[in-house]
Amino acid sequence: MSRFKLSAQFKFKVWMAYRLLFSKSFLQRGSAPLAFLGLVLGVAALVAAMAVMSGFEETLKSALTDVTAHVQVVRRGKLVDDWPQFSKKLKTIEPSIESMMRFAYAEAVLANKGQVSGILFQGVDGPEMKNVLRLDNRVRQGTLEIDKDRVLIGMGLAKRFQLNLNDSMYVVVPLSTPFEKSGFRRQAKPFIVSGILDFGKNDWNERLVIGDLKALQDLTEIGNRYTGAFVKLKNRDQSQNVSAQIAQTLGPSFAISDWYDVNRNLFEAVRIERIIIFFVVFVIVVVAAFNISSTLYVFIRQRYSDIAILKTLGLSTSDVRNIFVGQGVLVGIIGTAAGYLLGLLLCAGFMILQNSFSLISGAVYKIDQIEVHLRFIDLLTIGMATTALCFLATLTPAIIGSRLEVVEGLKNG
Amino acid sequence: MDSSQSGGFLLEARDIFKSYPTGSSELLVLKGISLQIQKKEAVCLLGSSGSGKSTLLQILGTLDRPTSGDIFFRGENMAQLSEDDLAIFRNQKMGFVFQFHHLIQEFSALENIMLPALIAGDKRSDVAEKANEWLKFMGLSDRAEHYPSQLSGGELQRVAIARALIKDPEILFADEPTGNLDSENSLKIQQLFFELRQKLGLTIVVVTHDLQFAALFPRVFKVKDGRFAQ
Numbered sequence: 253m254s255r256f257k258l259s260a261q262f263k264f265k266v267w268m269a270y271r272l273l274f275s276k277s278f279l280q281r282g283s284a285p286l287a288f289l290g291l292v293l294g295v296a297a298l299v300a301a302m303a304v305m306s307g308f309e310e311t312l313k314s315a316l317t318d319v320t321a322h323v324q325v326v327r328r329g330k331l332v333d334d335w336p337q338f339s340k341k342l343k344t345i346e347p348s349i350e351s352m353m354r355f356a357y358a359e360a361v362l363a364n365k366g367q368v369s370g371i372l373f374q375g376v377d378g379p380e381m382k383n384v385l386r387l388d389n390r391v392r393q394g395t396l397e398i399d400k401d402r403v404l405i406g407m408g409l410a411k412r413f414q415l416n417l418n419d420s421m422y423v424v425v426p427l428s429t430p431f432e433k434s435g436f437r438r439q440a441k442p443f444i445v446s447g448i449l450d451f452g453k454n455d456w457n458e459r460l461v462i463g464d465l466k467a468l469q470d471l472t473e474i475g476n477r478y479t480g481a482f483v484k485l486k487n488r489d490q491s492q493n494v495s496a497q498i499a500q501t502l503g504p505s506f507a508i509s510d511w512y513d514v515n516r517n518l519f520e521a522v523r524i525e526r527i528i529i530f531f532v533v534f535v536i537v538v539v540a541a542f543n544i545s546s547t548l549y550v551f552i553r554q555r556y557s558d559i560a561i562l563k564t565l566g567l568s569t570s571d572v573r574n575i576f577v578g579q580g581v582l583v584g585i586i587g588t589a590a591g592y593l594l595g596l597l598l599c600a601g602f603m604i605l606q607n608s609f610s611l612i613s614g615a616v617y618k619i620d621q622i623e624v625h626l627r628f629i630d631l632l633t634i635g636m637a638t639t640a641l642c643f644l645a646t647l648t649p650a651i652i653g654s655r656l657e658v659v660e661g662l663k664n665g
Numbered sequence: 666m667d668s669s670q671s672g673g674f675l676l677e678a679r680d681i682f683k684s685y686p687t688g689s690s691e692l693l694v695l696k697g698i699s700l701q702i703q704k705k706e707a708v709c710l711l712g713s714s715g716s717g718k719s720t721l722l723q724i725l726g727t728l729d730r731p732t733s734g735d736i737f738f739r740g741e742n743m744a745q746l747s748e749d750d751l752a753i754f755r756n757q758k759m760g761f762v763f764q765f766h767h768l769i770q771e772f773s774a775l776e777n778i779m780l781p782a783l784i785a786g787d788k789r790s791d792v793a794e795k796a797n798e799w800l801k802f803m804g805l806s807d808r809a810e811h812y813p814s815q816l817s818g819g820e821l822q823r824v825a826i827a828r829a830l831i832k833d834p835e836i837l838f839a840d841e842p843t844g845n846l847d848s849e850n851s852l853k854i855q856q857l858f859f860e861l862r863q864k865l866g867l868t869i870v871v872v873t874h875d876l877q878f879a880a881l882f883p884r885v886f887k888v889k890d891g892r893f894a895q
Binding site for chain 1: 723726748749752755756757761767769771772780783784786788789828832
């Protein structure tokens with residue numbers, strides 16, 4: 253019985269708060285809509301700012317993991333030919349490995365139509381590539397087919413060298429040899445462009461070429477040897493733990509890095525910037541909360557007669573306070589929801605602007621195009637912080653209103 | 666509970682003083698008033714403006730506390746109850762009607778009548794049914810969804826009376842209930858009070874300055890200058 257009564261009284265208070273909030277004298281005229289709009293704008297700005305920050309992080313993260321997998325294991329010193337044993341060993345160390353493949357890197361020079369430029373030639377196992385890397389969404393032209401003659405190039409490189417699909421280009425590598433006077437000789441091979449990709453990172457787009465491992469091995473005359481392994485995990489977020497585990501087991505003769513290590517400074521900067529931006533933009537919400545506080549204060553002053561009659565009819569001081577605080581919390585919840593919607597629109601606007609103008613300098617931020625990314629944790633934090641602030645903002649006017657003497661209020665009737 | 670001391674009265678006031686601070690001095694509004702009210706009695710507090718009759722009604726109705734003196738309801742000293750307990754007490758035992766209807770503008774007639782029962786946490790569907798019965802009794806069935814701004818003075822006051830009665834109070838306090846009405850509506854409301862008393866066995870305490878209205882009451886206390894006059 254008592255539980256039922258409690259819940260009925262609670263429902264009554266929520267109903268009162270709701271009805272008074274949407275009354276003609278409150279939300280539909282006066283300063284209340286403006287105060288509310290301020291809150292919505294604050295929340296929307298927060299949502300958009302967080303979405304862009306997370307989007308930057310997410311875009312960079314995706315680029316790194318799509319092109320170089322989750323963890324890279326590289327043997328220091330000489331290249332060796334032991335892939336079957338080494339891959340088995342890796343799998344026993346870390347069962348959460350989903351797939352892996354070996355790769356080799358070579359610093360090379362691309363030559364085409366009289367132009368030359370330094371490139372990074374990344375040779376991978378053709379058949380394994382689709383299991384370890386995620387390049388499907390990155391193809392801008394052509395296909396992902398690589399073999400002894402065909403390679404994938406970044407779109408920046410394609411633009412600079414005016415390379416189109418099926419165009420031929422030369423990749424030149426220097427090979428050391430004791431028989432030449434200079435100590436090296438050059439080895440060149442023509443390759444055909446089978447795909448032009450957006451690798452996601454500016455420097456990769458400018459200089460990365462992905463080709464078949466066998467072709468690279470032949471070109472650089474390293475036999476069946478390789479640089480290291482790209483490892484893909486079942487869960488990307490475990491990369492740091494797994495790389496630490498592998499490093500510990502394999503010892504110092506191996507260099508283990510994950511997508512986070514490679515760009516640690518950038519990710520750390522984004523993490524700190526996100527916190528700072530949250531608090532800076534949150535100031536808008538704080539100002540909006542002050543507006544709501546003063547609006548509610550005026551509203552309560554105008555409502556002395558109603559408060560008095562409600563107390564006459566049996567509403568306690570704490571009930572009155574709770575109803576007005578409930579009003580504040582309702583404003584917070586509705587303002588947050590509306591702010592989310594407007595924030596989404598702002599994100600859409602950002603995407604349109606980004607597509608029309610180059611807003612982000614690739615040279616500075618490594619990427620020149622970002623996706624906006626709404627993280628549940630960001631939305632939850634924004635919602636909870638806003639609602640809590642509205643609760644605090646309404647507390648003072650609610651307490652003042654609830655302490656009104658009935659006799660005082662009835663005089664104003 | 667010391668009902669032995671209160672002699673079985675429903676409501677008893679003992680030596681009530683009420684003063685308000687006004688700057689450096691004090692304004693004494695009630696100067697030692699005592700009265701006893703039996704169950705089902707109809708009592709009128711008659712007096713001119715500023716005589717202290719409304720203050721007395723507010724103190725009897727626990728809306729205000731006396732500076733000194735005690736109020737007993739069925740022998741229970743109201744001074745011992747906290748503000749929150751008094752609120753619950755008023756909700757369960759007392760009904761109030763004022764000169765101005767004090768209906769909440771944003772709520773329909775039906776919702777205004779339902780308020781005391783909703784505050785008590787009664788089941789909404791039951792409350793709505795009861796409120797509709799009261800509207801019917803008041804002849805306002807077709808006004809259920811109307812808002813206070815859409816009702817006439819007499820209708821507003823009848824809605825206010827229905828609101829005062831929905832929790833089946835033992836005692837109904839009315840402060841100048843006809844003070845804001847024309848003579849025709851005034852008469853209707855006056856008749857309604859006695860009809861309700863008859864029908865519900867209500868105890869009624871009415872404050873008025875209207876001699877004709879006062880004449881209808883078997884017990885009339887003339888309040889003058891904070892005291893009962895002979």
